[in-house]
Amino acid sequence: MSVVRVRYAPSPTGAPHIGNLRTALFNWLWARHNGGKFILRVEDTDQAREVDNGLELIMESLRFLGMNWDEGPDIGGEYGPYHQSERLAVYKKYADELIDKGAAYYCYCTQEELTQMRKEQEARGEPTRYDRRCRKLTAQERADRQAKGLPRVVRLAVPLEGSTTLPDFVHGDITIPNADVDDQVLMKSDGFPTYHMAVVVDDHLMGITHVMRGDEWISSFPKHILLYNAFGWTPPQFGHMPVVLGPDKKKLSKRHGATSVLQFRDEGYLVEALVNFMALLGWAYDGERELFSPDELIEVFTLDHIHSSPAVFDRAKLDWMNAQHLRSMDAQALTERLHPFLTRAGLTVDAETIRELVPLVRERIKRLDEIAPLVDFMFQDEIEYDPKLLVGNKMTAAQSLDALRAADEVLGTLDSLDDEAKIEHDLRAAAEKLGLKPAQFFGVLRIALTGKSVTPPLAGAMKIMGKPKTMQRIARALEML
RNA sequence: GUCCCUAUCGUCUAGUGGACUAGGACGUGGCCCUUUCAAGGCCAAGACACGGGUUCGAAUCCCGUUAGGGGCACCA
Numbered sequence: 001m002s003v004v005r006v007r008y009a010p011s012p013t014g015a016p017h018i019g020n021l022r023t024a025l026f027n028w029l030w031a032r033h034n035g036g037k038f039i040l041r042v043e044d045t046d047q048a049r050e051v052d053n054g055l056e057l058i059m060e061s062l063r064f065l066g067m068n069w070d071e072g073p074d075i076g077g078e079y080g081p082y083h084q085s086e087r088l089a090v091y092k093k094y095a096d097e098l099i100d101k102g103a104a105y106y107c108y109c110t111q112e113e114l115t116q117m118r119k120e121q122e123a124r125g126e127p128t129r130y131d132r133r134c135r136k137l138t139a140q141e142r143a144d145r146q147a148k149g150l151p152r153v154v155r156l157a158v159p160l161e162g163s164t165t166l167p168d169f170v171h172g173d174i175t176i177p178n179a180d181v182d183d184q185v186l187m188k189s190d191g192f193p194t195y196h197m198a199v200v201v202d203d204h205l206m207g208i209t210h211v212m213r214g215d216e217w218i219s220s221f222p223k224h225i226l227l228y229n230a231f232g233w234t235p236p237q238f239g240h241m242p243v244v245l246g247p248d249k250k251k252l253s254k255r256h257g258a259t260s261v262l263q264f265r266d267e268g269y270l271v272e273a274l275v276n277f278m279a280l281l282g283w284a285y286d287g288e289r290e291l292f293s294p295d296e297l298i299e300v301f302t303l304d305h306i307h308s309s310p311a312v313f314d315r316a317k318l319d320w321m322n323a324q325h326l327r328s329m330d331a332q333a334l335t336e337r338l339h340p341f342l343t344r345a346g347l348t349v350d351a352e353t354i355r356e357l358v359p360l361v362r363e364r365i366k367r368l369d370e371i372a373p374l375v376d377f378m379f380q381d382e383i384e385y386d387p388k389l390l391v392g393n394k395m396t397a398a399q400s401l402d403a404l405r406a407a408d409e410v411l412g413t414l415d416s417l418d419d420e421a422k423i424e425h426d427l428r429a430a431a432e433k434l435g436l437k438p439a440q441f442f443g444v445l446r447i448a449l450t451g452k453s454v455t456p457p458l459a460g461a462m463k464i465m466g467k468p469k470t471m472q473r474i475a476r477a478l479e480m481l
Numbered sequence: 482g483u484c485c486c487u488a489u490c491g492u493c494u495a496g497u498g499g500a501c502u503a504g505g506a507c508g509u510g511g512c513c514c515u516u517u518c519a520a521g522g523c524c525a526a527g528a529c530a531c532g533g534g535u536u537c538g539a540a541u542c543c544c545g546u547u548a549g550g551g552g553c554a555c556c557a
Contacts, residue, residue, distance in 0.1 A: 011557050046556055111555075118554095127483045128553060153555050171486070180484055180553095188555040195557050219485060219552035242487080249549070280493065280506095287495025288505050307494085310550065314492045317507040327520080363520040374518095424516085431516095442516035454518045 004036025006210050008062075008069075009199070011043040012054025016061050017259035018313060019214070019244035019252045022278040026241060027212050028067040029279065029301040039206060040072030043199070044085045045192045061261050065271055066294060079206040084198050091193040094201050094231070095154045095186055103230035104186055106152045107134035108145045129182040130155070154187035156196075158226060166221045170239040170306045174221070181222045196220060200227040208236045210303075215240045215310075239303060242282045242310045252313055268341060268368030270329070273322035281311045291324055323366040331358050338371055345372030347379050356464055360456040377450040378465050383473070385451035387480040392443045399436065401481050403444045406430040408474045417467050420459040427459075448477035 008024040010016055016024070031038035040062070042055055051057075055073065062069065071077025081087060098104035107130075109117075118128045135157060137145075145152070158181045166174040186197040193201070203211060218240045228235040246256035253259060264274055275294050283306050285292070292300070326334065335354045342349050349357075361371055377383050391400045410426045417423060431441035446455055449470065455461065462470045 009557095013557080043557060049556065107555090109555095114554085122482080125482060151555095155555095174485075176485075182553070185555050190555075192555085194555070199557090214551095215486070216551055217557090221485095240486085243550070245550085247492085251550075277493095282493095284494055286505090290493085290506060309487050311494090312492060314507070317493065320507055323520090361519095364518065366519095428516090438516050440516095446517060452517090456518085458516070 004034040007039040009041040015057040015260040040069040151189040273325040383451035
């Protein structure tokens with residue numbers, strides 16, 4: 001069996017969104033599953049649409065997701081160059097070959113002629129397509145135009161009869177009458193190839209074995225197969241991936257909020273979760289198991305389970321999945337991931353302390369960025385809160401006072417607050433002695449210590465804050481009561 | 482308009498003619514646990530778009546209908 005070679009071939013028009021990257025992921029998984037090659041190629045044949053840092057954003061997204069490539073514009077490879085704009089001579093050569101074979105022809109129609117033609121077709125209620133007038137040019141007419149040096153494009157001479165069968169491993173074979181296929185432009189008048197020309201030539205030259213691309217390409221699929229036929233090349237295996245939709249069932253776009261993985265990364269989603277989630281968008285293992293590490297995905301990913309219908313991107317499930325990965329993650333790794341999110345929130349916390357924070361927060365956050373508001377009180381010098389909160393529901397000020405005094409006394413006798421189990425035990429005993437429910441007792445203490453009604457467990461928090469800060473907060477609360 | 486693709490719980494999906502009174506997960510509701518919040522456990526509601534065939538038998542095959550989506554560029 002020949003080695004699997006797949007590619008991700010985006011055009012550098014901005015940060016790739018989840019939909020594009022999901023397709024890239026399928027390619028990458030397939031390459032890794034087979035020990036094959038994953039190639040990054042830049043489809044920059046439209047100068048007008050290009051964005052300056054487009055390629056950089058694409059590479060950054062891929063790197064973040066851990067999708068490493070074996071050949072690409074930055075690292076080269078034996079099939080380079082990997083920028084289509086640097087392969088112009090190659091396309092020219094193959095276009096000439098098609099002309100020589102009679103499988104393509106020069107077209108001298110101007111933009112104006114074409115729009116005029118389409119307008120008339122529309123008026124007559126006909127499908128809009130090139131009417132092949134230049135294909136019908138006589139040798140004399142052709143020579144005349146050539147002599148005048150008129151701008152020209154190269155068009156594919158689609159067979160007038162018959163039909164073409166498009167082999168697709170996700171949709172199954174699709175057969176299209178050739179009469180429905182337009183004489184597509186292959187080479188633009190500026191010497192650049194169109195997507196159709198470049199993709200076929202490059203996939204063939206680069207030895208691509210499987211093409212997985214978005215569903216939106218299926219309508220130009222016939223042109224591609226026809227081109228392979230015209231060249232006498234064997235096409236790679238094709239699979240068109242279902243599109244990813246937003247919650248409104250429309251194709252995912254910026255309108256739906258975050259769509260770039262870079263944004264997701266900044267919001268505190270884990271690579272592991274993002275990869276896991278994207279893999280399950282249009283692909284399933286067995287319908288039962290759905291939590292996978294990237295390595296596990298590589299192992300179990302196969303083409304036969306790719307869906308043919310579109311999938312809606314469900315943020316709630318991503319959140320759940322992120323939380324799952326957060327919990328199963330190694331403590332040290334989680335510590336490292338959490339660090340920047342604390343720093344960014346203005347909290348200076350050393351790695352050792354974050355390590356202690358991990359068991360306190362890992363089951364309470366769904367995203368990394370949720371850590372700061374959860375633990376900030378431990379690192380601030382002063383906390384602000386409404387003293388009224390010190391008296392809980394169904395409690396009197398006297399009871400709160402008793403609770404805080406008891407806590408002050410219990411904690412005060414301890415050398416340090418390092419023994420969480422002991423603290424908890426002693427505090428519970430104190431509550432019982434006062435005839436207070438744990439919820440009431442700890443509720444008051446929680447406000448005194450944190451200023452919030454929702455926090456991680458108190459014993460763990462006190463341990464991290466240390467005795468002086470803890471005692472000082474209780475004292476301050478006592479003053480306010 | 483025309484060509485093409487798609488159609489199982491709200492969402493992601495399992496299902497490839499009989500094991501389907503259609504399974505799992507997210508979400509939702511309830512209960513349990515509980516130091517708040519989570520997490521966890523248990524339970525519940527919830528789907529084969531519609532209509533025709535084919536077949537002893539259809540979520541599964543075929544044909545229509547409907548509804549979504551995509552294309553119809555010297556854009557990818």
